[in-house]
Amino acid sequence: xxxxxxxxxxxxxxxxxxxxxxxxxxxxxxxxxxxxxxxxxxxxxxxxxxxxxxxxxxxxxxxxxxxxxxxxxxxxxxxxxxxxxxxxxxxxxxxxxxxxxxxxxxxxxxxxxxxxxxxxxxxxxxxxxxxxxxxxxxxxxxxxxxxxxxxxxxxxxxxxxxxxxxxxxxxxxxxxxxxxxxxxxxxxxxxxxxxxxxxxxxxxxxxxxxxxxxxxxxxxxxxxxxxxxxxxxxxxxxxxxxxxxxxxxxxxxxxxxxxxxxxxxxxxxxxxxxxxxxxxxxxxxxxxxxxxxxxxxxxxxxxxxxxxxxxxxxxxxxxxxxxxxxxxxxxxxxxxxxxxxxxxxxxxxxxx
Amino acid sequence: xxxxxxxxxxxxxxxxxxxxxxxxxxxxxxxxxxxxxxxxxxxxxxxxxxxxxxxxxxxxxxxxxxxxxxxxxxxxxxxxxxxxxxxxxxxxxxxxxxxxxxxxxxxxxxxxxxxxxxxxxxxxxxxxxxxxxxxxxxxxxxxxxxxxxxxxxxxxxxxxxxxxxxxxxxxxxxxxxxxxxxxxxxxxxxxxxxxxxxxxxxxxxxxxxxxxxxxxxxxxxxxxxxxxxxxxxxxxxxxxxxxxxxxxxxxxxxxxxxxxxxxxxxxxxxxxxxxxxxxxxxxxxxxxxxxxxxxxxxxxxxxxxxxxxxxxxxxxxxxxxxxxxxxxxxxxxxxxxxxxxxxxxxxxxxxx
DNA sequence: GTGAAAGCGCTAACAC
DNA sequence: GTGTTAGCGCTTTCAC
Numbered sequence: 001x002x003x004x005x006x007x008x009x010x011x012x013x014x015x016x017x018x019x020x021x022x023x024x025x026x027x028x029x030x031x032x033x034x035x036x037x038x039x040x041x042x043x044x045x046x047x048x049x050x051x052x053x054x055x056x057x058x059x060x061x062x063x064x065x066x067x068x069x070x071x072x073x074x075x076x077x078x079x080x081x082x083x084x085x086x087x088x089x090x091x092x093x094x095x096x097x098x099x100x101x102x103x104x105x106x107x108x109x110x111x112x113x114x115x116x117x118x119x120x121x122x123x124x125x126x127x128x129x130x131x132x133x134x135x136x137x138x139x140x141x142x143x144x145x146x147x148x149x150x151x152x153x154x155x156x157x158x159x160x161x162x163x164x165x166x167x168x169x170x171x172x173x174x175x176x177x178x179x180x181x182x183x184x185x186x187x188x189x190x191x192x193x194x195x196x197x198x199x200x201x202x203x204x205x206x207x208x209x210x211x212x213x214x215x216x217x218x219x220x221x222x223x224x225x226x227x228x229x230x231x232x233x234x235x236x237x238x239x240x241x242x243x244x245x246x247x248x249x250x251x252x253x254x255x256x257x258x259x260x261x262x263x264x265x266x267x268x269x270x271x272x273x274x275x276x277x278x279x280x281x282x283x284x285x286x287x288x289x290x291x292x293x294x295x296x297x298x299x300x301x302x303x304x305x306x307x308x309x310x311x312x313x314x315x316x317x318x319x320x321x322x323x324x325x326x327x328x329x330x331x332x333x334x335x336x337x338x339x340x341x342x343x344x345x346x347x348x349x350x351x352x
Numbered sequence: 353x354x355x356x357x358x359x360x361x362x363x364x365x366x367x368x369x370x371x372x373x374x375x376x377x378x379x380x381x382x383x384x385x386x387x388x389x390x391x392x393x394x395x396x397x398x399x400x401x402x403x404x405x406x407x408x409x410x411x412x413x414x415x416x417x418x419x420x421x422x423x424x425x426x427x428x429x430x431x432x433x434x435x436x437x438x439x440x441x442x443x444x445x446x447x448x449x450x451x452x453x454x455x456x457x458x459x460x461x462x463x464x465x466x467x468x469x470x471x472x473x474x475x476x477x478x479x480x481x482x483x484x485x486x487x488x489x490x491x492x493x494x495x496x497x498x499x500x501x502x503x504x505x506x507x508x509x510x511x512x513x514x515x516x517x518x519x520x521x522x523x524x525x526x527x528x529x530x531x532x533x534x535x536x537x538x539x540x541x542x543x544x545x546x547x548x549x550x551x552x553x554x555x556x557x558x559x560x561x562x563x564x565x566x567x568x569x570x571x572x573x574x575x576x577x578x579x580x581x582x583x584x585x586x587x588x589x590x591x592x593x594x595x596x597x598x599x600x601x602x603x604x605x606x607x608x609x610x611x612x613x614x615x616x617x618x619x620x621x622x623x624x625x626x627x628x629x630x631x632x633x634x635x636x637x638x639x640x641x642x643x644x645x646x647x648x649x650x651x652x653x654x655x656x657x658x659x660x661x662x663x664x665x666x667x668x669x670x671x672x673x674x675x676x677x678x679x680x681x682x683x684x685x686x687x688x689x690x691x692x693x694x695x696x697x698x699x700x701x702x703x704x
Numbered sequence: 705g706t707g708a709a710a711g712c713g714c715t716a717a718c719a720c
Numbered sequence: 721g722t723g724t725t726a727g728c729g730c731t732t733t734c735a736c
Binding site: 009052054055056057058059061062067069072076077078079080082083084086087090091094099100101102103104115116117119120121122230233234259260262263266285286288289290291293 | 361404406407408411414419421430431435436438446455585611612615618640643645
Binding site: 705708 | 727731
């Protein structure tokens, strides 16, 4: 395979020598083909193939002061919702010639661990999944050189200055809740997502919107705290079981907490949708094959990942529309399966 | 924040100037503190903090000919099994000072996409999850300079030369099947994992081991083809439903295909474990909260990710035991939940 | 359209 | 122990 006797990986010099041109010309032929004559380009192309040359990214990064790499920060990689997004992120980034680095928070300085990636020239931009974890700690101003955060897919409310790509959480939550109302339910509760400093997030707001518009009361004891995890759903199930006066339907901030709730309550004889109707959010892979199949708001995860990545790279390359507090909102979609059912007329009559 | 008026990110020269030493000394103080006097070290430390210096990885990589980065190749990132492993991979790598790059296959040359990462000096080593996708295409010899593959968590059978970190798939599969046998089942089938070139994989082998030892027949029409996906499980469900003579229990190559199977067959009135007992493999997060809660072989996913990463880095740094066809096998564990039940005596009596 | 030369920030010989 | 020097492989003026 290796053409020359030297076992080193070929450099641009090797290509240049073989093509009978200078290294500068090879560089140009590769990154700006139009600046080079046809014959030269052909010679270089041949030489590249013959030598098996691949660019040394480290050298390029050093010289160009850019890593051609984006950093993806995920709070909880095990979450199936995020892991699916990752797929489209990596795909889009690869297509555009960017590498994808993954970061976990390690250590206890919430600022430093992200910052280091940039100051050490390892990444040019940041894709932050789920704002709750880090947003408050991000260095100011957020858009300082080399730190271009792009937040996506959070249901928290983000104050300006950050570039966002997200689903229409509030409208989606309202749609989900309305589905319950349309089915005749009036006694409706909510398993909440993460609340930052007790502030309502977008999905809670959407839930409230729907309830208010329908003239339905929002009962505090039917508002279950949560954090998008399955155990939060299990906890909500416990609280539900302890209730003397129970709702007949629940809007869950995401599918995982819904699954936790279902699992716990079913173990205590509560049947869904016979005894309780549930709508979730996300439409994770398993939603369709759970029992019962989950009614849920589908987020366009592939689009989310693709658009966020494309936008970030556009910003990095200076081709983004503006780069100033961009806000791209993608629509969600109600997927009706079997975890919701009309409230039986009998129960409706007696006010249950 | 920025101490000097220049807005550039500080270099090692800035630190040197501030500490009143040479750049070489700063470099030494940082990477080999024992080679430098106490007082110098103190001055350098102070200067680093004052300037907010962070090393430029691109420059370091260029100079050292190593990227301090590992590449993780995952065939299907959406799979909850893999995404959980990723978490421990990133954690361990970060602890050891390595970055984690994620790769997806893009384009159609199965060799090139991985190779490029190394020849371009972007990654020093490879963590290959699931061998089926790429192993046959990996360049030979596999352990050529700069290409140190480490394969983990595949249930395929890998011929030597690769470094493996994996679960005891064969023994685990045998254990799972034995659990079914212990419950009185004799009519047992299997939803297969990926078969490479029709060769039995380790889990199929383990299934066969258990059946053979128990003197039970392995029926071809109860061996359902699969690929670890949920739809494969759904397909298996269809085949099962079409059977005139059905097994009473199934060992599923993984939890996801088990879930697909459950979902499809339940929609047709088959109740688990009343009508069929099922054991899976993996113990994915949702296994506990599925309905019924899944009996399954737990893989030590965190350990898998941690050990694989640690081993890879050990190899890269030359501190691994050998680096020659290493094979680390981690134990799996039977988790009994509710998807399996003893075969009712009545059905047993009539040979069902 | 192409080449020569400089330099990105770092580390490793080699002096002292 | 510490400084000086060279050079990793690339891109980019600046000449021609």
